[in-house]
Amino acid sequence: MHMRVIRTAFQVTVLGAAFMILLAVNAGAMIDGISGTTFNLAAKTGHVSTPDGGSYLLWGYANGAGMGMAQYPGPTLIVNQGATVQVKLTNSLTVAGGGAPPNVSIVFPGQRVTVLPSDPGVPGVLTNEAAPGKTVTYQFKADNPGTYTYYSGTDSALQVEMGLFGAIIVRPSTGANYAYNHQDTQFDRENLFLLSEMDPRIHQVVENFGPAGVAGTDYLANYFPVLWFINGRAAPDTMSEPMAPWLPYQPYNCMPMMHPGEKLLMRVIGGGRDLHPFHHHGNHARVIARDGRLLESAPNSGPDLSYEVFTIQSHPGSTIDAIFEWTGKGLGWDIYGTTAAGPEFAHDCMDMDGDDFDDMTHEYCPDHNKPFPVVLPPTQELTLGGFYSGSPYLGLVSSLPPGEGGLNPNGGYVFMWHSHTEKEMVNFDIFPGGMMTMLIIEAPGVMIH
Amino acid sequence: MNNGLRNALIALSLGGVLVTSQSALAGILVQCPGDVDGDAQWATPGEIQPLNTKCMHLGAGDGFITMADGLSQYIFSFSDLTGLVTKPANPGDGDDVMMEGMLGASFPAPPIVLEEGDEFYLTLTNVGMSVRPDLFDPHTVHYHGFPQAAPIFDGVPDASISINMGSSLTYYYKVNEPGTFMYHCHVEATEHMQMGMLGNLYVRPAQDGTTYNYGGRSYTRFAYNDGDGSTGYDVDYPIQIGSFDSAFHIASETVQPLPFAMMKDNYPMLNGRGYPDTVNPDPLPAPTQNGGKVSQKESSLITAAPGQRVLLRISNLNVTQFNTLGTMGVPMTVVGIDAKLLRGPGGKNLFYQTNSVTLGGGQALDAIIDIPANAASGTKYFLYSTNLNHLSNDTEQFGGMMTEIRVN
Numbered sequence: 001m002h003m004r005v006i007r008t009a010f011q012v013t014v015l016g017a018a019f020m021i022l023l024a025v026n027a028g029a030m031i032d033g034i035s036g037t038t039f040n041l042a043a044k045t046g047h048v049s050t051p052d053g054g055s056y057l058l059w060g061y062a063n064g065a066g067m068g069m070a071q072y073p074g075p076t077l078i079v080n081q082g083a084t085v086q087v088k089l090t091n092s093l094t095v096a097g098g099g100a101p102p103n104v105s106i107v108f109p110g111q112r113v114t115v116l117p118s119d120p121g122v123p124g125v126l127t128n129e130a131a132p133g134k135t136v137t138y139q140f141k142a143d144n145p146g147t148y149t150y151y152s153g154t155d156s157a158l159q160v161e162m163g164l165f166g167a168i169i170v171r172p173s174t175g176a177n178y179a180y181n182h183q184d185t186q187f188d189r190e191n192l193f194l195l196s197e198m199d200p201r202i203h204q205v206v207e208n209f210g211p212a213g214v215a216g217t218d219y220l221a222n223y224f225p226v227l228w229f230i231n232g233r234a235a236p237d238t239m240s241e242p243m244a245p246w247l248p249y250q251p252y253n254c255m256p257m258m259h260p261g262e263k264l265l266m267r268v269i270g271g272g273r274d275l276h277p278f279h280h281h282g283n284h285a286r287v288i289a290r291d292g293r294l295l296e297s298a299p300n301s302g303p304d305l306s307y308e309v310f311t312i313q314s315h316p317g318s319t320i321d322a323i324f325e326w327t328g329k330g331l332g333w334d335i336y337g338t339t340a341a342g343p344e345f346a347h348d349c350m351d352m353d354g355d356d357f358d359d360m361t362h363e364y365c366p367d368h369n370k371p372f373p374v375v376l377p378p379t380q381e382l383t384l385g386g387f388y389s390g391s392p393y394l395g396l397v398s399s400l401p402p403g404e405g406g407l408n409p410n411g412g413y414v415f416m417w418h419s420h421t422e423k424e425m426v427n428f429d430i431f432p433g434g435m436m437t438m439l440i441i442e443a444p445g446v447m448i449h
Numbered sequence: 450m451n452n453g454l455r456n457a458l459i460a461l462s463l464g465g466v467l468v469t470s471q472s473a474l475a476g477i478l479v480q481c482p483g484d485v486d487g488d489a490q491w492a493t494p495g496e497i498q499p500l501n502t503k504c505m506h507l508g509a510g511d512g513f514i515t516m517a518d519g520l521s522q523y524i525f526s527f528s529d530l531t532g533l534v535t536k537p538a539n540p541g542d543g544d545d546v547m548m549e550g551m552l553g554a555s556f557p558a559p560p561i562v563l564e565e566g567d568e569f570y571l572t573l574t575n576v577g578m579s580v581r582p583d584l585f586d587p588h589t590v591h592y593h594g595f596p597q598a599a600p601i602f603d604g605v606p607d608a609s610i611s612i613n614m615g616s617s618l619t620y621y622y623k624v625n626e627p628g629t630f631m632y633h634c635h636v637e638a639t640e641h642m643q644m645g646m647l648g649n650l651y652v653r654p655a656q657d658g659t660t661y662n663y664g665g666r667s668y669t670r671f672a673y674n675d676g677d678g679s680t681g682y683d684v685d686y687p688i689q690i691g692s693f694d695s696a697f698h699i700a701s702e703t704v705q706p707l708p709f710a711m712m713k714d715n716y717p718m719l720n721g722r723g724y725p726d727t728v729n730p731d732p733l734p735a736p737t738q739n740g741g742k743v744s745q746k747e748s749s750l751i752t753a754a755p756g757q758r759v760l761l762r763i764s765n766l767n768v769t770q771f772n773t774l775g776t777m778g779v780p781m782t783v784v785g786i787d788a789k790l791l792r793g794p795g796g797k798n799l800f801y802q803t804n805s806v807t808l809g810g811g812q813a814l815d816a817i818i819d820i821p822a823n824a825a826s827g828t829k830y831f832l833y834s835t836n837l838n839h840l841s842n843d844t845e846q847f848g849g850m851m852t853e854i855r856v857n
Contacts (some may be wrong), residue, residue, distance in 0.1 A: 146803050184794075226710035275771050277809025280605060283596050284789065297797065304795050308595040309787040311811040327596050332568065332623035373621040374570070376482050376601075381475065381616035383587040383636075385607040392601035392609075413600050414608035420811025422639040422768040426709040438608065 030190045031169060031267070032242050032252050033076030034063055037083045042090040043130070043152075043164060046070030046249035048198070050227055050234050050309035052229050056200055057207035058249055059162035061106075065090040072232035072250050073194050073271060074150070074166030081173045081181075083147045088119065088137040091130035096211045097210035103129035104164065107153035107307040109317060110292045111140040116331060126153035145172035145180050146292030147267040147319040149194075157220045157273075161202055161233075164249040165271050167194050170292070179265050180294045182302045185267035187323060189448075191256040192233070193212040193417075195314055195435060196272040197225035197424070223273065226425040230254040235418075235425070256417065257448045260327050261362025261396070268312050268320040276314045276424065281415035282326050282392035282439060284308040289321040311420055326413075326441055327357065328394075329364040335394045335413075338369045345393075358367075387414040387438060395443025413441040466558025477546050479506050479572045480619035487536030487543075489572060490760060503563060506530040508550030509588035509612075509634065509646070511578040513738040516716055517723030517849075518842040520695060521736055523580060523702035524645035524744075525634070527590075528553035532704045550576030552739040556721040556757070557689055558648030560649040561632060565674075565749070567624040567657040568834055570624050574617040579704060586750055587611035589618075591635040592650065593766075593811060596626055604635045614642045627654035628814045629762040631689065639709055639768060643697050647766040649687035649747075652788075672760050672815045673790035679800070680784045682760035682817060686751050688832070690772050690808060690850065692717040695843060714769045717839035717850035719832075720749040720841035724840070749852040751832065754807050756822035759854065761832070762815055765808040772850065775805040775835040776818065779854065780803050785815030805835055820856060830854040 042065040061074030079085050081099050087108075093101040095296040107113075112390060115121065121128040121136025130136040153164035169192075172181045179185040203221070205213040214220060230238050231252040238254045240247070258264045268278055268287060287296055288303040295305040312320055328335045337345030349358045349368035356365055372392060376382075385389075390398030391413035397411040408414055418425055418436035427433035442448055471811035479487040483497045489506040491498040508528040516522055527548050553576070563569055575588050589611045591604030600609045602620045612618035635644035654674045660667050661678025668681025675681075692714035700707055719727050726733060727749035736742045742807035753759045761781070780802050786790050791799045800822060806814050818830075833851035834840060842848035 051853050138467075157840045256785075275809060277765075277811045278773070279593075279811040281605060282598055284787065286595075286794070295493070303718065304797050305799060306792060306793060307786060307799060308789040310596075311787060313807075313809055313812065319634070326597065328599060329638060330623060330625040331597060336601065373568075374619040376610070377475050377478070377612065377616055378619055381613050382610045382618070383606060383613055385605070385609055385611075385737055387600075387608045388610060392599065405625050414605075415600065415603065416605045416635075421770065421809060423709065425639050429706070429709045431637055431709060432607070 006010035014285060014413065025347070031078070033078045033169065035078040035166070037079065039075070039077055039085070039086055039087045040102050041074065041087060041089070041090045041106070042068060044070040044092045045094055046072070048072045048163065048232070049247055050427050051237055051433055053428045054200065054428070056198065056203040057162070059093060059159060059164050060249060061164060061166055070163070070249055073252070074164065075195070076167045076169065076180050076192060076252070078169045078171065079142045079151070080171050080369060081142055082141065083142050084118065085142055086137055086139050088135055089130050089136045091132050092300060094212040096207060098212045099211070099212055101132040102159070102211055103131050103154050104139060104152055104159065105129040105136065105154045106150050106354060108138065108140055108148065108150050108168070110144070110148050110310050111142070113138050114141045115139070120367045124154055126191050129154050140169045144292055145170045145291055145322050147269065148292050149269050149271065149317065149319060158202070158214060160272070161199065162206065165266070167192055167269055169267065176438055182294065182300065184302045185288055185294070186263065189256070190260050190265035190267060190314070191254060192252070193209040193230055193254060193266060193268045193278065194271045195269065195276050195278065195419070196229045196232070197274055197425070198227040198229070199223050199225045200227065223363070224273065226428050228419060230435055230437055234427050235433045238437040254437045258326070258436070258439070259444050259448070260441060261325070264324045266312070266322045266324055268314050269321065270314040270316040273316050275316065276435065277420040278314050278417070279310065279420040280312070280324060280417045280439070282441070283324065284310050285312065285322040285324040287312065287320055287322045291319050296404065327364055331367055333370045333372050336363065337393045337396065338371050340371060394413055394441070408440070410442055410446045412443065412446070415439045415441070456670050476616055476619045477535055477574050478619070480547050481570050481572070481703060481816055485536065486534045486538070488534045489531045491678070495611065500667050501566050501568055502570070503567045504531070504574045506533065506574065507590070508546070508553060508574050510550055510552070510554050510575040510576040511580050512554030512742065512744050513736040514721065515733060515736050516842060518727045520843070521738055522693060522695060523698050525578060525641055526554035526556050526645040527558035527648060528555055528576070528577065529559040533622050538794040546574060548577050549691070550574060551579050551710045551852070554645070555744045555746060556645045557636065557691070558632070558646060560648060560687060560747065561650040563624050563652045564781050565624060565627045565652055569622050569624055571618050571620045573612055573620065575612045575614045577614040580593070581704065583704065585614060586641070587613050587634055587636055588634050588641070588646070590620055590632055592622060592630060592632050594630040594813065607635045624652055626788065627652045628785060629687070629764060629815050631764040631766055631813060633766055640707060642766065642768045643694060643712065644701060648760070649689050649764065651687060651762050672784055672817070675790060680790065680815070681758065683757040684753050685760035685762060687720070687762045687764070688711050688749060689720050689775065690763065690767055691721065692767050692769065692839070694769070696818065705751055712769055714767070715843045717834060717841070719850055719852050720747045721745055721747055723842040724848045724851040744788070751852065751854040753820045753854065754857055755820055755824045757820050759818040759820060760815060762819065763806065763808065764813040765810050771807060771809045773805050773807045773835045774832060777831040779818050779820065779830045780804055781806065781818055782818035783816050784815060786815055818854065824856045826856055828856040
């Protein structure tokens with residue numbers, strides 16, 4: 001028995017049009033974070049939870065010196081191009097063993113940073129720092145749009161490992177649904193992929209003996225991570241809702257969702273110390289910028305030096321912006337089924353503008369009504385994935401044996417996005433987990449929240 | 450356990466699977482248009498190959514290979530079952546696919562070579578893992594990098610379906626774009642890929658067969674549809690970067706907990722071989738543990754004539770680390786990355802010359818080497834990992850991720 005829950009919705013043009021308007025309004029407001037020009041961050045302790053049951057000491061940037069909780073990663077700072085941004089940092093760290101907490105700081109790669117004369121902190125090696133219980137205020141003008149990172153410039157090998165890092169997004173003056181000031185950087189949706197890893201030995205020794213305990217080990221030199229994260233969560237927590245109450249120190253998720261034909265901006269940041277090959281199943285993505293600079297040969301030429309990849313090479317401390325699209329073009333079969341398979345599969349492919357795609361649904365019309373090319377084995381001979389809808393067709397949910405499926409209620413197309421250093425897809429010795437999430441391409445009539 | 454007893458147990462367990470599959474279910478089923486006898490070919494009289502159609506029959510299971518230092522290594526991988534008759538005219542005349550596939554895994558997995566425009570039907574039969582009859586693992590094929598994928602044929606078990614022991618799943622893909630891809634099993638990916646379910650996959654462009662003059666020479670074979678011959682070449686070689694952690698393989702063979710977190714590779718390879726096996730042009734001798742099946746057919750030796758252009762189709766399916774490959778003596782021109790011609794959206798040429806390329810797992814790259822016209826016959830150039838610690842076969846020094854480019 002088939003349930004046609006999706007396709008009928010966009011047969012009704014009016015509904016579809018209303019839906020597209022909604023989309024336009026929502027665009028650009030996808031990444032969780034804090035906006036403005038003045039930010040109050042505080043370095044505090046907390047605990048990072050991992051899906052294998054682990055809990056590790058965190059030093060994280062909190063939003064606010066008062067009630068704000070340490071975050072892994074720190075708050076994503078979302079600012080507008082041209083704004084003068086002030087970031088005040090309070091050092092609220094506490095450490096085990098009764099010793100003095102270390103100084104902390106923030107560096108902002110790609111920004112020209114000065115320290116506010118009225119709150120200069122104390123001089124450090126890379127930048128000025130906040131002494132225990134004290135503050136420092138940094139200031140920069142967000143001259144260039146793009147994706148950036150920030151992290152501790154104090155004893156970075158230890159402090160970034162402990163969790164003192166985060167993302168910055170500078171929205172271009174052209175508009176919030178552009179990555180840069182050029183029409184070829186427009187997007188419908190965006191997701192942050194802040195990649196990091198963790199060596200728990202370091203966190204355990206700091207929790208028990210304070211930062212001085214690390215000095216007696218080779219853990220920083222012979223770094224050996226066994227946990228991997230996207231936006232501070234290890235899979236499957238990456239796919240849980242943002243601000244989940246059971247992850248109080250890890251508020252951000254990573255759950256990319258889109259419709260066929262939409263443009264999804266991937267903001268990929270190397271937040272830790274390792275390189276990661278981030279493989280996005282489904283289609284190529286076009287790399288349009290590195291470290292907050294458009295890949296253009298001349299000002300205003302657009303991303304004419306951009307290139308397409310199926311795996312994004314993420315470097316420590318660097319950022320990549322890439323645009324991903326998926327339509328199913330050229331698959332050779334109709335992703336919505338054919339009338340020969342049953343009357344419930346009836347649908348139109350209306351291409352008035354001559355681009356080969358349905359003007360509403362982005363179905364690839366040359367493949368319209370082409371039959372599914374093979375016979376699938378009977379269910380008993382298959383192992384069924386939790387995201388399997390029971391059907392090869394987009395937006396169709398078919399019956400499955402009891403206990404199977406269930407993670408994909410709208411029959412979306414699901415693609416794994418993950419580190420292709422496959423070792424990083426585990427939580428300690430438990431597979432699957434780690435640096436992994438799923439992209440869900442929902443049928444055109446399905447609302448995406 | 451002695452081999453006799455083990456084989457008897459294997460036959461018993463697989464026999465049980467076969468009986469089940471034949472009595473109630475579809476079992477082994479090769480789907481290939483125009484193919485009547487189920488061998489994924491059109492060799493039998495009366496069979497007609499439809500235009501632009503290719504078929505292949507792969508088995509997924511286990512086997513053994515021999516490392517360059519002589520260590521015998523237990524692997525999971527694919528075997529080429531194309532040519533075995535699965536739908537005989539007279540029942541009982543067909544080939545025993547399960548017995549042929551059992552312990553037949555080769556490393557790297559059989560290469561898949563396609564042409565732009567092909568409709569590709571790949572039947573995957575799960576032949577079971579005879580050394581680990583306690584495992585009931587399903588398997589898949591993931592075409593890594595194929596654009597505009599559909600989940601049902603993408604091979605990610607969580608997102609769709611995977612095939613159980615004794616049964617077949619046929620994957621379909623319409624090949625619209627040329628380039629260097631790769632393929633692997635995606636079931637329990639960290640384990641199955643460390644165990645060896647990895648292979649070369651590339652697509653020749655529609656421009657092949659037309660003639661372009663470039664740099665004073667004419668070419669009829671190209672890496673991509675470049676429109677100007679700038680990716681023209683004389684000979685091409687797939688080179689797949691990989692590496693194994695022998696402790697993981699031993700743990701798997703001896704039914705021990707698998708060391709995911711502690712995984713650290715100690716056998717770096719090109720096309721499944723460490724130097725000096727990489728320069729052996731022939732299949733390596735069959736190991737004894739798999740019953741004498743030749744399991745390492747792919748060489749990594751590159752040969753070319755003076756003045757020729759060599760296309761290296763480099764992919765990385767290592768699961769633990771990044772790798773840098775360097776050339777000694779001849780620079781590379783990178784013309785493609787991740788199965789795309791290296792040009793901007795407006796056509797701007799982004800080719801670059803380099804002596805080294807760095808790839809993480811799941812990345813691919815096309816590089817062209819110009820053999821000097823005055824190179825003497827017998828000249829050797831080297832393609833090797835400049836992560837110099839990868840030039841080893843476990844404790845054996847001066848091996849690992851290196852091969853030769855020989856001028857003939």
